[in-house]
Amino acid sequence: MTATRTVFFVSDGTGITAETLGHSLLSQFENIRFKQVRMPFTDSVEKARDCVQRITEARLKDGIRPIVVSTLVEPAVAAVLRGIDAIILDFFEAFLAPLEAELGVKSTHLMGRSHGGADSSNYAARMEAVNFTLAHDDGVSNTDLEKSDVILIGVSRSGKTPTSLYLALQFGIRVANYPLIPEDFERNRMPETLSQHRHKLFGLTIAAERLTQIRQERRPNSTYASLENCRWEIEQAQKMMRREGIRSLDSTTKSIEEIAATLMQTIKLEPVSF
Amino acid sequence: MTATRTVFFVSDGTGITAETLGHSLLSQFENIRFKQVRMPFTDSVEKARDCVQRITEARLKDGIRPIVVSTLVEPAVAAVLRGIDAIILDFFEAFLAPLEAELGVKSTHLMGRSHGGADSSNYAARMEAVNFTLAHDDGVSNTDLEKSDVILIGVSRSGKTPTSLYLALQFGIRVANYPLIPEDFERNRMPETLSQHRHKLFGLTIAAERLTQIRQERRPNSTYASLENCRWEIEQAQKMMRREGIRSLDSTTKSIEEIAATLMQTIKLEPVSF
Numbered sequence: 063m064t065a066t067r068t069v070f071f072v073s074d075g076t077g078i079t080a081e082t083l084g085h086s087l088l089s090q091f092e093n094i095r096f097k098q099v100r101m102p103f104t105d106s107v108e109k110a111r112d113c114v115q116r117i118t119e120a121r122l123k124d125g126i127r128p129i130v131v132s133t134l135v136e137p138a139v140a141a142v143l144r145g146i147d148a149i150i151l152d153f154f155e156a157f158l159a160p161l162e163a164e165l166g167v168k169s170t171h172l173m174g175r176s177h178g179g180a181d182s183s184n185y186a187a188r189m190e191a192v193n194f195t196l197a198h199d200d201g202v203s204n205t206d207l208e209k210s211d212v213i214l215i216g217v218s219r220s221g222k223t224p225t226s227l228y229l230a231l232q233f234g235i236r237v238a239n240y241p242l243i244p245e246d247f248e249r250n251r252m253p254e255t256l257s258q259h260r261h262k263l264f265g266l267t268i269a270a271e272r273l274t275q276i277r278q279e280r281r282p283n284s285t286y287a288s289l290e291n292c293r294w295e296i297e298q299a300q301k302m303m304r305r306e307g308i309r310s311l312d313s314t315t316k317s318i319e320e321i322a323a324t325l326m327q328t329i330k331l332e333p334v335s336f
Numbered sequence: 337m338t339a340t341r342t343v344f345f346v347s348d349g350t351g352i353t354a355e356t357l358g359h360s361l362l363s364q365f366e367n368i369r370f371k372q373v374r375m376p377f378t379d380s381v382e383k384a385r386d387c388v389q390r391i392t393e394a395r396l397k398d399g400i401r402p403i404v405v406s407t408l409v410e411p412a413v414a415a416v417l418r419g420i421d422a423i424i425l426d427f428f429e430a431f432l433a434p435l436e437a438e439l440g441v442k443s444t445h446l447m448g449r450s451h452g453g454a455d456s457s458n459y460a461a462r463m464e465a466v467n468f469t470l471a472h473d474d475g476v477s478n479t480d481l482e483k484s485d486v487i488l489i490g491v492s493r494s495g496k497t498p499t500s501l502y503l504a505l506q507f508g509i510r511v512a513n514y515p516l517i518p519e520d521f522e523r524n525r526m527p528e529t530l531s532q533h534r535h536k537l538f539g540l541t542i543a544a545e546r547l548t549q550i551r552q553e554r555r556p557n558s559t560y561a562s563l564e565n566c567r568w569e570i571e572q573a574q575k576m577m578r579r580e581g582i583r584s585l586d587s588t589t590k591s592i593e594e595i596a597a598t599l600m601q602t603i604k605l606e607p608v609s610f
Contacts (some may be wrong), residue, residue, distance in 0.1 A: 067439070071421045074367050075594075075595045075597075076594055076596070076597035077597060078344055078593060078597075079357065081354050082356040082357070083350065083353070083356075083357060083427070084429075085338055085405065086353045086427070087428075087431055087432065088408065089434055089443070090428075090432060090443035090444050090445065090446070091435070091439060091441065091443055092440060092444055094441070100600075100601075100606075102597045102601060103597070103598070103601065105378040109535070127438070129438070133362065138393065138483070147432065149435070149438045151431050151434070151435070152362070153357070154361075154364075156430045156431070157357075157361055157425050157430070158361065158364060159363070160363055160423065160425070161403070161423070161425070164401070164403065165341070165365060166369060166443075167365065167367070167368070169364035169365055170365070170366055171364065174594075180587075180589050180590050180591040180594070181587075181589065185591055192497075192498045192501065215397070223466070223470070224463055224505070226468045226502055227466065227505060228505055231501060231502055231505060231592075232499070241532070260437065312456075314454075315454050315455060316454050317454040317459055318348055318463075318505075319350045319352055320349075320454070321352035322350070323349075323351060323352075323376045323377070324377070326374075327374075327376060327377065332374075
């Protein structure tokens with residue numbers, strides 16, 4: 063076995079880009095243990111010197127070179143890290159120069175630009191989407207449904223709420239979500255409120271074995287959580303979605319990131335920033 | 337002015353990494369208009385050929401080379417894009433080889449690994465944190481407060497809820513949030529429930545001018561939203577936080593990403609994946 067490697071994520075902002083980049087790379091090495099250290103807001107030469115000290119300490123302690131994933135955009139700050147005994151994966155160094163050459167302009171080298179400030183219109187739209195989505199979680203409100211970008215439907219605990227929140231927070235998409243309940247199936251009809259917005263509906267389905275597991279944690283030994291009832295509800299929901307021609311997705315083995323990306327691709331929804 | 341450039345985000349997974357990296361780079365070029373096209377789930381040679389076609393069409397239509405941000409990890413799929421008339425920023429090509437050399441092992445080149453599958457323990461912890469956080473939003477429940485990682489406090493509409501959801505969704509941090517209300521200030525004492533968990537408290541504060549704006553949208557012309565009342569509540573809340581020694585942060589001009597990163601750094605909270 064190889065030794066544990068210490069990985070530093072050094073950024074002048076929140077560190078989101080550095081960590082996203084780093085996790086993508088590290089996930090390609092399965093048999094190596096990484097110790098991860100986050101160093102956000104490294105936005106001055108002085109703070110960069112503190113980083114160098116911590117990286118040097120790790121070098122001594124580990125007995126092997128640390129890995130540094132860097133998204134420092136200010137050249138004077140980035141320069142402080144050069145020459146230390148570590149492998150530096152410098153994101154801007156690798157990509158800004160070719161991009162500047164292609165675009166024929168110099169980049170601004172402004173720090174903390176990656177994710178839009180709190181004052182951008184994009185950010186305001188995201189926060190509005192979060193408020194909308196919370197106000198329309200679990201069918202609590204039918205008002206303003208026409209303002210939603212998508213309405214998620216599915217049986218209780220099929221993954222609607224976390225998916226809704228992720229779509230709103232990350233992409234500024236206004237999501238309403240609506241549980242399909244036994245009463246809907248007994249009436250054998252989709253709720254009236256939903257029929258009006260058919261074109262915006264998207265279904266989430268789930269394997270009965272997984273659903274019973276999730277529901278057991280909530281209400282152990284209830285009819286609600288029983289495998290038999292889960293099977294029946296899921297069958298009924300799928301039948302309803304098929305009959306009404308509603309696109310749907312099985313959430314059983316998918317993360318909310320995967321569900322969101324698939325949903326946006328399927329119904330052609332774009333993030334607010336685009 | 338330069339022409340609009342079309343940017344393709346090509347990924348074999350959700351596209352989160354490609355988009356995060358791409359946005360970081362593009363945000364460094366302020367005066368150029370970018371048209372962005374997302375191409376997630378490009379996980380076969382056939383789908384890569386579809387990409388090539390769309391990129392070629394954009395090349396013809398724009399009259400200028402498109403920019404392609406690629407996080408294709410499978411060499412056979414990535415190879416399909418090579419040689420097209422576009423600038424390709426190939427993220428794995430740039431960083432995997434030096435990392436393999438440093439670590440002395442080959443990477444797995446497995447697709448869709450970046451963000452952990454729905455079956456990872458990290459993912460389960462994140463979903464659990466979302467459930468916890470929703471159940472402890474806006475002081476609705478005092479049960480299990482000892483299971484929280486942090487308790488956000490602040491006056492109504494100071495940014496507690498979106499911050500809480502972001503921390504839970506993104507980092508798997510269990511957040512409770514608790515509004516400080518006029519009754520608390522009149523009693524001149526922190527709610528008993530909170531005093532017990534003093535070490536976990538973190539305050540959000542906000543400029544009165546911004547708060548009145550936000551509250552006016554909710555309840556126009558109310559005392560609740562008036563500048564005078566907002567000023568008073570904020571002053572009282574800050575006085576209480578100072579007196580009790582609670583660390584706090586001004587959310588006025590900060591995004592939830594910045595608030596979250598600052599909070600985690602200040603109170604030394606680590607994401608569940610670390």
